[in-house]
Amino acid sequence: MVEEGVVRQALRTVLHPKLGKSLIDIGMISDISIQGEAVTVTLALKSYRSPLRSFLTSQIEKVVTALPGVASVQVEIAIMSREESERLFPHAPLKGVEKVSRFLAVASGKGGVGKTTVAVNVALALARQGCKVGLLDADVYGPSVPMMLGITEALDQVKGMIEPQEKYGLRIVSLGMTAGQNDAFIWRGPLVSKMLHNLLDQVQWGELDYLVIDLPPGTGDPSIAIAQALPNCLILMVTTPQDVALADVRRSIGLFHKTGQKIIGLVENMSYFLTSPSAEPIEIFGHGGGEKLSRETGIPLLGRIPLDLELRKGGDNGVPLMVSAPESSAAAVFQKIGKQILDINAAAL
Ligand SMILES: Nc1ncnc2c1ncn2[C@@H]1O[C@H](COP(=O)(O)OP(=O)(O)O)[C@@H](O)[C@H]1O
Ligand SMILES: [Mg+2]
Structure with a gap:
């Protein structure tokens, strides 16, 4: 069975394309759960319709599937609270x-x-x-x-x-x-x-x-x-x-x-x-x-x-x-x- 720390480490290589920072470091991975050889990663997005959704999902799947001891990866989507999204993507004042x-x-x-x-x-x-x-x-x-x-x-x-x-x-x-x-x-x-x-x-x-x-x-x-x-x-x-x-x-x-x-x-x-x-x-x-x-x-x-x-x-x-x-x-x-x-x-x- 793969360790959570190993999954976390692998996810450090997945970067937010605009911010250029790892999803782990900016808090966009809100949960990792491991059951046997199945890993579920929860990705926090601003909205379900985020244009990044499919890109980030496939990146996460790619790096986690490559780990030894992982048979399947599921990416679940969570929606960020307004505070979280404001912190990550501060609005330019109107x-x-x-x-x-x-x-x-x-x-x-x-x-x-x-x-x-x-x-x-x-x-x-x-x-x-x-x-x-x-x-x-x-x-x-x-x-x-x-x-x-x-x-x-x-x-x-x-x-x-x-x-x-x-x-x-x-x-x-x-x-x-x-x-x-x-x-x-x-x-x-x-x-x-x-x-x-x-x-x-x-x-x-x-x-x-x-x-x-x-x-x-x-x-x-x-x-x-x-x-x-x-x-x-x-x-x-x-x-x-x-x-x-x-x-x-x-x-x-x-x-x-x-x-x-x-x-x-x-x-x-x-x-x-x-x-x-x-x-x-x-x-x-x-x-x-x-x-x-x-x-x-x-x-x-x-x-x-x-x-x-x-x-x-x-x-x-x-x-x-x-x-x-x-x-x-x-x-x-x-x-x-x-x-x-x-x-x-x-x-x-
Ligand atoms: N209290 C009212 N008495 C008479 N006519 C009204 C009243 N409220 C709205 N109307 C008329 O009903 C129509 C629809 O109103 P409108 O304000 O354009 O609705 P909405 O913006 O909700 O689509 C308009 O022709 C308007 O003049
Ligand atoms: Mg109207």
């Missing part, structure tokens, strides 16, 4: 967001629940409370911020950095401002991460109290990329009354818990309809979903937004409700949500 105090990403389980509507109007509500606010449209699959804010011009570059566009007091960047707005984006995982990284690194966001990020729906690569790039990003989760029972909302909440992000609140959109300001609310999509989810998850419900014709029109004509009708009752809900976000942050300081 230049563009150096002066941003807080990140607030707006997420949802699925599309069409009003995520962008909430992101835009909450960003405006925070601005009305006196904050300097940026808005990053990270919905790579359907960037709709330019349409909702009536922006038709492309972005400018100054000294190699992208300049956000100013509208309604917000600093705004969207991929819909870089290409034809009707282009369909079909981005694959690694490209998405790279591009989102660039939107944080190469955009001159300047001094901001909040950068509000409109995420694509669900738990795909973009949400994971933002979570990894911005570990302190706060999450606001948008649901509708009828979809709180759905698995995708829970999956989405689960993802952010797993990546260590704090979900600061739920927003229930399309909660009710008022036929007149004093009328009894009609709960078209059912009642109590947001409250139930909040009770179950312990995440506070920050507001219930009515189905509102002005809100829908605002989304289509480029003048959001918080600009066209800031005194309306639907706008008051956004104001209340903005206020609570500020209070939660103040309490956390």
Whole structure:
């Protein structure tokens, strides 16, 4: 039977191709177990999809199989904790967001629940409370911020950095401002991460109290990329009354818990309809979903937004409700949500 020390010694010859150091020395071999002539080596990687996975696996197999007393080698993959991966591969600081105090990403389980509507109007509500606010449209699959804010011009570059566009007091960047707005984006995982990284690194966001990020729906690569790039990003989760029972909302909440992000609140959109300001609310999509989810998850419900014709029109004509009708009752809900976000942050300081 081969000794563990011998296996360890052999593995010293396997180097990380970028770092040029042995996997043993940098702690990427998290376990070696030997049973008779079978050796199992556990390789710790940043993610299951690491491009190094197959290369390192075959290198490990090669050197360990060559040892006397070894009949078989199995390489198992373990995922590094964020601390381990930060230690090994420290992130270069993201230049563009150096002066941003807080990140607030707006997420949802699925599309069409009003995520962008909430992101835009909450960003405006925070601005009305006196904050300097940026808005990053990270919905790579359907960037709709330019349409909702009536922006038709492309972005400018100054000294190699992208300049956000100013509208309604917000600093705004969207991929819909870089290409034809009707282009369909079909981005694959690694490209998405790279591009989102660039939107944080190469955009001159300047001094901001909040950068509000409109995420694509669900738990795909973009949400994971933002979570990894911005570990302190706060999450606001948008649901509708009828979809709180759905698995995708829970999956989405689960993802952010797993990546260590704090979900600061739920927003229930399309909660009710008022036929007149004093009328009894009609709960078209059912009642109590947001409250139930909040009770179950312990995440506070920050507001219930009515189905509102002005809100829908605002989304289509480029003048959001918080600009066209800031005194309306639907706008008051956004104001209340903005206020609570500020209070939660103040309490956390
Ligand atoms: N509370 C609401 N009342 C009326 N229309 C709404 C409301 N919330 C969203 N909408 C409309 O529903 C559509 C989808 O909203 P959007 O914010 O684009 O969703 P998502 O970003 O989640 O895909 C848009 O036309 C928007 O104007
Ligand atoms: Mg959207």
